[in-house]
Amino acid sequence: MSNLVEIRNLKFAYGDRPILSDLQMDFARGKVVAVMGGSGSGKTTILRLIGGLLAPQEGSITIDGTPVDTHDNDGLYKLRRRMGVLFQNGALFTDLSVYDNVAFPLREHTDLPESLIRDMVLMKLQAVGLRNAAYLKPSEVSGGMARRVALARAIALDPQLIMYDEPFAGLDPISMGVTANLIRNLNDALGSTSILVSHDVDESFSIADYVYFLSAGKVVAQGTPNDLRASSDPYVKQFVNAEADGPVPFHYPGKSLAEDLGLKVDA
Amino acid sequence: MINAIGSLGFAVRTWLANLGYATRMFVRMLSLSFGLLRRPRLITDQIHFIGNYSLVIIAVSGLFVGFVLGLQGYYTLNKYGSEQALGLLVALSLTRELGPVVTALLFAGRAGTSLTAEIGLMKAGEQLAAMEMMAVNPLQRVIGPRFWAGVIAMPILAAIFSAVGILGGYIVGVRLIGVDEGAFWSQMQGGVDVVKDVLNGVLKSVVFGFAVTFIALYQGYESQPTPEGVSRATTRTVVIASLTVLWLDFLLTALMFN
Secondary structure, eight states: OOEEEEEEEEEEEETTEEEEEEEEEEEETTOEEEEEESTTSSHHHHHHHHTTSSOOSEEEEEETTEEOOTTOHHHHHHHHTTEEEEOTTOOOOTTSOHHHHHHHHHHHHOOOOHHHHHHHHHHHHHHTTOGGGTTSOGGGSOHHHHHHHHHHHHTTTOOSEEEEESTTTTOOHHHHHHHHHHHHHHHHHHTOEEEEEEOOHHHHHHHOSEEEEEETTEEEEEEOHHHHHTOOOHHHHHHHTTOSSSSSOSSOSSSOHHHHTTOOOOO | OHHHHHHHHHHHHHHHHHHHHHHHHHHHHHHHGGGGGGOHHHHHHHHHHHHHHHHHHHHHHHHHHHHHHHHHHHHHHHHTTOGGGHHHHHHHIIIIIIHHHHHHHHHIIIIIHHHHHHHHHHHHTTHHHHHHHTTOOHIIIIIHHHHHHHHHHHHHHHHHHHHHHHHHHHIIIIIIIOOOHHHHHHHHHHHOOIIIIIIHHHHHHHHHHHHHHHHHHHHHHTSOSSHHHHHHHHHHHHHHHHHHHHHHHHHHHHHHHO
């Protein structure tokens, strides 16, 4: 099977508010796949559905052929041991040091001696360039560093699937470049599959093998970064060129300004 | 009228749903607690955290309550020429009622709010979701150890409260007012029943420990992950836990002392 993750006919809504409808997506093994779209397009919801934090109303998600079943807690936890997730703000445990954060999944899921855990943690921190920050607290590191610590923690168990939720949000250009390179290099070094949720076009296009564009809960365009750069699709053009108006309107839908000001004369 | 009935029905349904959810969470947490036996350190760390930080407020409050009991008890008993029974009055008041109840109320205000805010902020910062995604159940790793720590810490804190309170009663009654020291201690020794008074008091504080700690943890776990949501959950912890303690106290007193 060439796809690690497959999403079929997926439908999800928060109460009466539909988020995703009839979604079909494939995430090929060993590839970095970017899921892009404007705010509220359902990108993060897809990650939460793949991770089993949310349950779809219809459709299915399979990881390596195993369905994500939110009713089977044991099965779900078994699947999650093969995943790593980088949350938008890092989600580091604030009461633990950088070292203990990275050691956390190793201590929880293995019976390795502390000396071996130490070596592994230092190697993961070395990979993200923060070995010398091992004994700092999360409150003592910058946003970019926290994101890298979270990345080291996400790859602590060498996961098959790594999911990144807005990894570039709020980072300075240097940190952004460092994070983008880390995502690509770690994916290739670990032989993992990466799902990258982002709305940062340049960084995502520079490392992704394949890109999905979402709008209003549907895939509106997909292809390699080069395909999408050359696309004539109005939504893709608006997004890639950061145009203020287009298929995604600048104004929130509703009455016109003339109507609100009482200037509209009925014909 | 129909709107009012509808609102009432909705409120009752929401309350029942919350109660059912809390019960399910409680049972699930208990079933996962056996795993903690292999890692007692998780509980002892929390006992240190919860118990240690509540110790000063409990001890100081116990001392002042003891002072007041010594004074009020003396004024009342003196009217009937029974001031020799001051030690008994102070000890029974503390071990049966004030020790467990006031400790539980102070615990709700000090440790309970801290637990709710901690869990709520962990939720807001996606730490609980991160733990879930690392295949670590927060109910077992975060909620369980804090719950058992609260259950264990509460009777210890209540015992400290009562002991310090008796000391306070002794300082005021014997040292300052001049009640006979021998009578103070001997009346206490003769009148306090270990099972009926002391153990029932301990049992009360264990029940309060269950209630207050779980309410605090549940409120944090189910809080809206926003600053306003965490703040509301913290307030709810104090209100619900305090009322639950007082209601449970009445129920337990009626059952224990008939």
